[in-house]
Amino acid sequence: NAGVTQTPKFQVLKTGQSMTLQCAQDMNHEYMSWYRQDPGMGLRLIHYSVGAGITDQGEVPNGYNVSRSTTEDFPLRLLSAAPSQTSVYFCASSWTGQGYGYTFGSGTRLTVV
Amino acid sequence: AQTVTQSQPEMSVQEAETVTLSCTYDTSESDYYLFWYKQPPSRQMILVIRQEAYKQQNATENRFSVNFQKAAKSFSLKISDSQLGDAAMYFCAYRISFSGGGADGLTFGKGTHLIIQP
Numbered sequence: 001n002a003g004v005t006q007t008p009k010f011q012v013l014k015t016g017q018s019m020t021l022q023c024a025q026d027m028n029h030e031y032m033s034w035y036r037q038d039p040g041m042g043l044r045l046i047h048y049s050v051g052a053g054i055t056d057q058g059e060v061p062n063g064y065n066v067s068r069s070t071t072e073d074f075p076l077r078l079l080s081a082a083p084s085q086t087s088v089y090f091c092a093s094s095w096t097g098q099g100y101g102y103t104f105g106s107g108t109r110l111t112v113v
Numbered sequence: 114a115q116t117v118t119q120s121q122p123e124m125s126v127q128e129a130e131t132v133t134l135s136c137t138y139d140t141s142e143s144d145y146y147l148f149w150y151k152q153p154p155s156r157q158m159i160l161v162i163r164q165e166a167y168k169q170q171n172a173t174e175n176r177f178s179v180n181f182q183k184a185a186k187s188f189s190l191k192i193s194d195s196q197l198g199d200a201a202m203y204f205c206a207y208r209i210s211f212s213g214g215g216a217d218g219l220t221f222g223k224g225t226h227l228i229i230q231p
Contacts, residue, residue, distance in 0.1 A: 031217045042117075042204060042221040043158075050217055058218050090158060094217070100146065102219065104158035 002026050006091050006105035013081040013112045021076040021108050023091030029103070031094040032074040036060065036087040037107075043090060049074055081112045115140045117207050119222035126195045127230045133180075134190045134225045136205030142166075145209050147181070147188045148219065152202040161203070164188065192227075200229045 007022045025032065033048035035058075045058030049068040063085060065077040074093075078085060091105040116139045126132035138147070149161040164172045164181050171179050176193045192199055206219040 033218050035219075035221075040223060042223040043206075043219070044221070045218040048217040056216070059220075088156065092158075092219075101148070101160055101163055102158075107156050 004091055004093050004103050004105035006089075006108050008108060009106065011108060011110050013078070013110065015081060015083060015112060017081050019078050019081065021078075021089055021091075021110070023074045023076065023105060024072050025074075025093040025103070026072065027093060027095070027103065028071060029093035029095050030071070031096065032068065033058070033092050033094070033102075034064070034066065034074070034076045035090045035092065036085075037090060038087050046076065046089075078110075083112045086110060086112045115142075115207050115209070115220045117205050117220050117222040119205055119225050121225045122223075123226040123228065125228040125230060126192075128195055128197060130195055131191060131193045132195055132227065134192075134203050134205075134227065136188045136190070136222055138186050138188065138205070138207050138220075140186070140207065140209075142209055145207060147179075148206040148208070149177070149179070149188075149190045150204045150206060150221075151199075152204065152224070153200070158204075162190065195229050197229050197231060200227060202226050 004025045034046040035043040037043045044060050047066040049055045055066050089108045092102045094102045118137045145166045147164045151159045151161050162174045162177050178191045180189045202224045204224045205222040
């Protein structure tokens, strides 16, 4: 099915470990973005990309890196995991034409112990 | 920076009745998009309705409609004939228009937990 695919769905990390959350979309959307969702906080923007090779920071970028080498993929890297990064992470892609909107992946629940 | 405020952490409504969820936002832009997203316990983010700021007509999608008051910076969601499947977290979100430059991303409110009483 067309959409945004996030892997893994669940992950437990130890403090200091690094990992990459994967995000792929098959809708040829130009824009992609990463959010984190914490209890009582809503979703907050981490990083976004407006096209292959172009990325920028959102509201809460510290501790995260991104790259966009292809239109389809937008991985999020945690450099050195901290307990404060325990959260649910969502990837989204968006189109800019008629009926503009965002499609979200199903999320990754990350726990850092 | 833009902010989105949802002042109702939780709302409860009887099945088949109507409920309105409130959202206010702050922006200095004149052109932007507003959204309502639904998040059921499965945590999937589902687009409910979208409003473009330059359109004066309020958006409607079946039982869902909005009351968009641009001058008051208010964007409320009305759910008519509430159904058990409407129970979820509802998030209001804002996005600057594409004419505003190369930025992307949504600014979300903290959400309203909607409970449907059978």
